[in-house]
Amino acid sequence: MRLKLLNLFCGWVVVFPALVTALSVSDVLEIIESIVDCATCHAALIPLQGLALLGDDAFSDVLIGVCDVSGLEDADVCSGLMTRLGPIIAHDLRSIDALDQTAGRLCDALFGFCASKTPNSFTVPLPSPVAPISPPSTPTTRGTPFQVVHISDVHIDRDYTVGSEANCTKPICCRNFADEAGDPITDPAQPFGNQRCDSPAVLSNSMLEALNSFNAKFVMSTGDVVAHDIWLTTQDEVTSNLNDFNSDILSKIKSQMFPGFGNHDVTPVNAFPRNTTTTANVQWVFDLQSTDWEPMIGSAASQQVDHISGSYAAPVPDTNLIILSINTQYWYRLNFWLYDSDTFQPDPNGVLAFMVEQLQAAETAGKKVWIIGHIPPGVSDTTEDQSNYYDQVIQRYKDTIAGQFFGHTHLDQFEIAYSDYSHQTAANAVGVGFICPALTPTSGNPAFKVYDVDPDTYGLMNIRVISANLTDPTFQENPTWSLYYDAREVYGSLVGLPATSELTPAFWHNLTEVFAANETAFQLYNTFLSRGGNVAPCNDTDNCRSNTICDLRALRAQNNCDVDEGLASLTRRTEEGVRKATTSQCEGVEIREIFAEIQRKSKE
Numbered sequence: 001m002r003l004k005l006l007n008l009f010c011g012w013v014v015v016f017p018a019l020v021t022a023l024s025v026s027d028v029l030e031i032i033e034s035i036v037d038c039a040t041c042h043a044a045l046i047p048l049q050g051l052a053l054l055g056d057d058a059f060s061d062v063l064i065g066v067c068d069v070s071g072l073e074d075a076d077v078c079s080g081l082m083t084r085l086g087p088i089i090a091h092d093l094r095s096i097d098a099l100d101q102t103a104g105r106l107c108d109a110l111f112g113f114c115a116s117k118t119p120n121s122f123t124v125p126l127p128s129p130v131a132p133i134s135p136p137s138t139p140t141t142r143g144t145p146f147q148v149v150h151i152s153d154v155h156i157d158r159d160y161t162v163g164s165e166a167n168c169t170k171p172i173c174c175r176n177f178a179d180e181a182g183d184p185i186t187d188p189a190q191p192f193g194n195q196r197c198d199s200p201a202v203l204s205n206s207m208l209e210a211l212n213s214f215n216a217k218f219v220m221s222t223g224d225v226v227a228h229d230i231w232l233t234t235q236d237e238v239t240s241n242l243n244d245f246n247s248d249i250l251s252k253i254k255s256q257m258f259p260g261f262g263n264h265d266v267t268p269v270n271a272f273p274r275n276t277t278t279t280a281n282v283q284w285v286f287d288l289q290s291t292d293w294e295p296m297i298g299s300a301a302s303q304q305v306d307h308i309s310g311s312y313a314a315p316v317p318d319t320n321l322i323i324l325s326i327n328t329q330y331w332y333r334l335n336f337w338l339y340d341s342d343t344f345q346p347d348p349n350g351v352l353a354f355m356v357e358q359l360q361a362a363e364t365a366g367k368k369v370w371i372i373g374h375i376p377p378g379v380s381d382t383t384e385d386q387s388n389y390y391d392q393v394i395q396r397y398k399d400t401i402a403g404q405f406f407g408h409t410h411l412d413q414f415e416i417a418y419s420d421y422s423h424q425t426a427a428n429a430v431g432v433g434f435i436c437p438a439l440t441p442t443s444g445n446p447a448f449k450v451y452d453v454d455p456d457t458y459g460l461m462n463i464r465v466i467s468a469n470l471t472d473p474t475f476q477e478n479p480t481w482s483l484y485y486d487a488r489e490v491y492g493s494l495v496g497l498p499a500t501s502e503l504t505p506a507f508w509h510n511l512t513e514v515f516a517a518n519e520t521a522f523q524l525y526n527t528f529l530s531r532g533g534n535v536a537p538c539n540d541t542d543n544c545r546s547n548t549i550c551d552l553r554a555l556r557a558q559n560n561c562d563v564d565e566g567l568a569s570l571t572r573r574t575e576e577g578v579r580k581a582t583t584s585q586c587e588g589v590e591i592r593e594i595f596a597e598i599q600r601k602s603k604e
């Protein structure tokens, strides 16, 4: 019956693309249950468009009802989340053709269908080199390396309350939630953090003080300051959270800081509208960070933050190095603002054009560049189009780019770029994206990275991961930050790295060869991902090991081996291991999971 109705709408849409349709919660449940592949997803968007035409409130109210029926989240979470994200999705549905490509992308973001590994072909305009570029030569003698600290995903919960319930039913716990008032506390929140909760401020301060002992030339932070209370965030809360962390940085860190935007550093979560959207903008957050970051990055770069949607380029004093901090959220699959137009927009808000301009200036001036951003370009969270275009940029400027650094997944990972992805060899490896583990204890032990950097090439000589052990009895009194592993020591010996060599892209490629050949070595990497806490098993069962290695060889999203198998593949957040949870750990909760739960329940 339902499918017939959908077909009918399908026929009608050609004549009346906009057909106001009042739908009840149970109508929408049936529609969600009817989605079994890409075609049925497109068809389902047609009646949902009709609902969106009734207005944002009507649309959000029905989504709240659907979320309630899923039983996946508490009523306050359903209400807060759908009130925030519903209007964006309704706006999308009103703005696009349900049968067009954007609708397919929306299907992927909402329902896990119509995922594409085939980017739209587009050639990024790239200036030719003025003179032939000779690849950087390997120095015969090396200067003493300097240190750089990388932190990410601090997710500080300013409402963390010691003694509140740490074992709650919400995306994060350790707060006094109104609907839990009076309930007996089963697991009281301890002072320095809990696996189900975001970082208390004391944990963040402990890390900021600990990193001073490395005398870093500078510190980088690749975004996500705000907690996972995504059903509660307001502009006021995000504003004060960002202000507070910025003043913590200035008062506690002795080195210069180069910060960047994450998908949680705005409200609603992930919601960075493109400049082609006329009904919304988040200039307030660019104004805010532009002002707060000026003492860290200088006035020219802070002006860019304000005018280039959060991206900037700033020189590192007394070096030949430039930090290019990019706002990757315009390439984020779960930024629902990306689906409000059928017009092909290869470079939303000109982020790629800004990169090219800055990289060209650096090349001309003979300088080196480190790119820092939040979402790694190779993960399936990055839209395959923009990942491909990003790759074109880094291929062109591979001799100028000396490092690429990201966060977002909460895991200690790396991703390799190749000049030819169909021949993934050491000789073809041209770049590596280094992914920083999170401070927030929700995905393993809190950690940060220390890089030893060659003072002439700005290549990495070593990476040390420093972590605090959440389950150590002393953690709740005063976390001890200690060396978790030393990459040169552990990995260098497996690959046969000469003492004076940098950790080059070829080195990392060879390490993936070791992981493929040596199960013990691979298990080390798998344990390191979450710094030894909450380790998710990964071996040859379900091709987990080969898929993980495939992902290590993909700084370009179309080459990763993460397949989107539709709603059925998405299971409850709490049942997921760290690996599958990379997206949802970062999100707190994904709307897709709620829809997946509706489908799962209908099959019971």
Ligand SMILES: *[C@@H]1O[C@H](CO)[C@@H](O)[C@H](O)[C@H]1NC(C)=O
Pocket (backbone or CB within 6 Å): 167, 186, 187
């Ligand atoms: C958390 O709560 C659930 C259900 O309320 C219970 O089954 C579980 O044992 C609790 N865990 C801890 C660590 O208290």
Ligand SMILES: *[C@@H]1O[C@H](CO)[C@@H](O)[C@H](O)[C@H]1NC(C)=O
Pocket (backbone or CB within 6 Å): 275, 276, 348, 349, 350, 351
């Ligand atoms: C959006 O930003 C890009 C890059 O800065 C710019 O070229 C374009 O004109 C802007 N579009 C609108 C509608 O403001």
Ligand SMILES: *[C@@H]1O[C@H](CO)[C@@H](O)[C@H](O)[C@H]1NC(C)=O
Pocket (backbone or CB within 6 Å): 469, 470, 471, 472, 473, 531, 532, 533
């Ligand atoms: C953390 O501490 C616990 C308790 O002392 C210990 O069992 C565990 O092995 C430690 N984890 C790491 C990664 O050192």
Ligand SMILES: *[C@@H]1O[C@H](CO)[C@@H](O)[C@H](O)[C@H]1NC(C)=O
Pocket (backbone or CB within 6 Å): 426, 495, 496, 497, 504, 506, 507, 510
């Ligand atoms: C990588 O492995 C290849 C093939 O074994 C070898 O020729 C090359 O020297 C290695 N490179 C590095 C950096 O380890």
Ligand SMILES: *[C@@H]1O[C@H](CO)[C@@H](O)[C@H](O)[C@H]1NC(C)=O
Pocket (backbone or CB within 6 Å): 494, 518, 519, 520, 521, 524
């Ligand atoms: C495999 O890796 C383990 C652990 O890293 C190492 O001890 C061992 O020597 C490696 N085996 C071979 C054959 O290289």
Ligand SMILES: *[C@@H]1O[C@H](CO)[C@@H](O)[C@H](O)[C@H]1NC(C)=O
Pocket (backbone or CB within 6 Å): 537, 538, 539, 540, 541, 542, 544
């Ligand atoms: C292999 O991984 C699976 C999960 O994919 C896990 O259930 C199993 O215990 C693992 N086996 C070993 C020997 O670690």
